[in-house]
Amino acid sequence: xxxxxxSEDRRRELLPVLAAAFSELGYRRATTAELAERCKVQENIxxxxxPDKKTIFIAAxxxxxxxxxxKWKKELDKASSTKSRIVRLVELTSKDLGENGxxxxxxxxxxxxxxxxxxxxxxxxxxxYHASLDAEMVTHRKLSGSSxxxxxxxxxxxxxxxxxxxxxxxxxxxxxxxxxxxxxSAMAFNLIEGS
Amino acid sequence: xxxxxxSEDRRRELLPVLAAAFSELGYRRATTAELAERCKVQENIxxxxxPDKKTIFIAAxxxxxxxxxxKWKKELDKASSTKSRIVRLVELTSKDLGENGxxxxxxxxxxxxxxxxxxxxxxxxxxxYHASLDAEMVTHRKLSGSSxxxxxxxxxxxxxxxxxxxxxxxxxxxxxxxxxxxxxSAMAFNLIEGS
DNA sequence: CTGTAAAGTAAGTAATCACTTACAATACAA
DNA sequence: TTGTATTGTAAGTGATTACTTACTTTACAG
Numbered sequence: 001x002x003x004x005x006x007s008e009d010r011r012r013e014l015l016p017v018l019a020a021a022f023s024e025l026g027y028r029r030a031t032t033a034e035l036a037e038r039c040k041v042q043e044n045i046x047x048x049x050x051p052d053k054k055t056i057f058i059a060a061x062x063x064x065x066x067x068x069x070x071k072w073k074k075e076l077d078k079a080s081s082t083k084s085r086i087v088r089l090v091e092l093t094s095k096d097l098g099e100n101g102x103x104x105x106x107x108x109x110x111x112x113x114x115x116x117x118x119x120x121x122x123x124x125x126x127x128x129y130h131a132s133l134d135a136e137m138v139t140h141r142k143l144s145g146s147s148x149x150x151x152x153x154x155x156x157x158x159x160x161x162x163x164x165x166x167x168x169x170x171x172x173x174x175x176x177x178x179x180x181x182x183x184x185s186a187m188a189f190n191l192i193e194g195s
Numbered sequence: 196x197x198x199x200x201x202s203e204d205r206r207r208e209l210l211p212v213l214a215a216a217f218s219e220l221g222y223r224r225a226t227t228a229e230l231a232e233r234c235k236v237q238e239n240i241x242x243x244x245x246p247d248k249k250t251i252f253i254a255a256x257x258x259x260x261x262x263x264x265x266k267w268k269k270e271l272d273k274a275s276s277t278k279s280r281i282v283r284l285v286e287l288t289s290k291d292l293g294e295n296g297x298x299x300x301x302x303x304x305x306x307x308x309x310x311x312x313x314x315x316x317x318x319x320x321x322x323x324y325h326a327s328l329d330a331e332m333v334t335h336r337k338l339s340g341s342s343x344x345x346x347x348x349x350x351x352x353x354x355x356x357x358x359x360x361x362x363x364x365x366x367x368x369x370x371x372x373x374x375x376x377x378x379x380s381a382m383a384f385n386l387i388e389g390s
Numbered sequence: 391c392t393g394t395a396a397a398g399t400a401a402g403t404a405a406t407c408a409c410t411t412a413c414a415a416t417a418c419a420a
Numbered sequence: 421t422t423g424t425a426t427t428g429t430a431a432g433t434g435a436t437t438a439c440t441t442a443c444t445t446t447a448c449a450g
Contacts, residue, residue, distance in 0.1 A: 006426085026306040028223040032408055042429065044410070053408065107305045111221040113366055122367050130369075150381060158382050161360035165352070168359065171308055172317050174325075186345060187353050201396085227438055237399065239440070248438065396447080403440070410433065416426080 011049050011059070014039050019060040023101025026108040027057055054112075058121045061109055064102040065125050069132070084144060086136040090188040093163060094181050103167035130156050140192065155191050162187055206244050206254070209234050214255040218296020221303040222252055249307075253316045256304055259297040260320050264327070279339060281331040285383040288358060289376050298362035325351050335387065350386050357382055 021030045021038050032053055036043040050056045075092055076085050083091075098104075106122070113119040133156035141152060150158075166184050169175050175183065216225045216233050227248055231238040245251045270287055271280045278286075293299075301317070308314045328351035336347060345353075361379050364370050370378065 010427095028306075028407095031406080033406085041427095043408085045428075047409065048427085107302065110302045110363065110366060111223075111306055119367065123369065126363075126367060126369055150385065154378055154381060157360070157364075157378060158357070161356045162353070164363065165356035165359050168305065168321075169352075171305060172314065172321060174318065174321055183349055183352060186349060190345065205397090223437095226436080228436085236397095238438085239400095240398070242439065243397085392448105392450085394448095394450105396445105398445070399443080401441085401443105404437100406437065407435080408433100411431085413429085413431105415428070418424090418426100420422085420424105 007049055014041075014046075014049070015059060015063045018056055019064050019105065020101060022057060022060045022108060023064070023104040026104070027112050030057075054115060054117060057105075057109070057112075058118060061105050061121055061125065064100055064105055065128075068100060068102055069128075072132075084140045086133075086140040086192055087189075089133075089136060090159075090185065090192065094184050094188070097163075097166050097180065097184070098170045103164070104171070106164075107167075107171075126160070129160060133159055137192070149194065158191050159188060162191075202244055209236075209241075209244070210254060210258045213251055214259050214300065215296060217252060217255045217303060218259070218299040221299070222307055225252075249310060249312060252300075252304070252307075253313060256300050256316055256320065259295055259300055260323075263295060263297055264323075267327075279335045281328075281335040281387055282384075284328075284331060285354075285380065285387065289379050289383070292358070292361050292375065292379070293365045298359070299366070301359075302362075302366075321355070324355060328354055332387070345386075353386050354383060357386075 017039050018035055021035055024030075025034065032043050032046065035053075035056070036046055039046065046056065050059065072089060072092065076088060106125075109118055109122050113122065130153075134153050137152040137155055162184060166180060169180060212234050213230055216230055219225075220229065227238050227241065230248075230251070231241055234241065241251065245254065267284060267287065271283060301320075304313055304317050308317065325348075329348050332347040332350050357379060361375060364375060
């Protein structure tokens with residue numbers, strides 16, 4: 001009888017490398033030749049693990065997003081402090097803005113939204129992002145009693161706007177690291193706590 | 196003696212077409228063949244007007260940004276109403292979010308920031324954008340006396356964050372048009388007037 | 391007219407793209 | 421060992437890319 005398939009393991013092994021490549025190079029410049037070289041395999045091996053490049057890209061996008069969500073969850077679940085979870089989340093975000101390459105892949109994906117599957121993957125990602133921020137915001141408001149004029153859903157989208165732009169500013173070097181942190185913290189806390 | 200050169204006129208003629216192509220297709224998918232076809236010329240004519248594709252792209256980016264700034268200036272300079280300029284600017288922005296293809300070209304450019312000239316063009320664009328919003332914010336604050344806890348410079352960046360994300364939301368259909376306007380207006384006025 | 395350089399046409403360049411084919415080596419159940 | 425399906429290697433596919441070359445036509449200053 002044949003060898004047992006290990007494709008699933010292999011995919012898991014290669015995904016971090018592929019994700020790093022896409023976040024460095026974007027979609028178009030991350031050629032299949034380049035991807036294969038970084039994985040130290042031949043191109044056709046990638047094509048045995050995934051049907052096409054677009055599918056690899058979506059897998060990398062999902063992987064980076066999931067990794068970030070896992071990291072957040074782990075950090076927030078650490079029994080800690082008097083600070084609310086959303087406050088710690090903002091501090092966390094401010095600390096490692098752009099740390100994993102998630103946003104660079106997101107910006108790459110924004111240029112491929114004419115592809116239906118990539119667009120769906122992005123919608124899924126943003127809705128999950130929004131849902132989890134919204135949930136944190138709601139529990140924060142319940143516990144702290146702090147009230148802002150806006151609804152939690154709106155505040156969650158506003159936070160996402162801030163984070164998105166922080167990554168643009170990082171890429172374009174519009175602000176230095178200190179300035180970026182100061183601006184983001186100030187605006188984010190203003191959103192959370194009201195003024 | 197030879198014919199007088201009309202290259203400058205020709206460039207001005209073609210730029211709107213080229214800008215439209217880049218904003219529909221992004222940088223990579225706007226191939227030189229496609230650009231030429233839309234301009235109804237042969238490829239080498241484009242190469243007589245510009246040295247390379249990257250330069251065409253930057254010209255298109257600058258053109259779209261300038262067009263938007265001109266439109267703003269024109270609208271705001273209309274003698275009008277009791278409303279402050281920055282309030283009218285927000286209303287204007289909310290009305291025609293994504294109207295000209297500027298943001299799609301900006302997102303395309305964000306994937307090409309490894310090219311030094313494109314990166315510089317983007318820095319220039321954002322700094323000019325920020326400077327004009329900041330100026331409007333300062334005069335608004337002087338005139339209306341309204342005070343928010345944050346500085347004008349920060350508020351200007353926050354507005355830019357909002358607009359950037361509104362264009363992502365538009366592209367990904369994260370909100371419908373009504374929801375988008377409601378959210379943007381609410382958050383933008385909150386930024387301008389404080390709460 | 392006429393000379394000249396700009397404007398237009400048509401074809402072609404080498405390089406690179408995503409993806410494939412053909413085949414040898416390997417590892418495991420029997 | 422042996423049969424079989426997985427894993428690896430090497431080469432090649434046609435299509436497409438940004439950019440060029442060679443050449444003809446046109447418009448205008450003198």
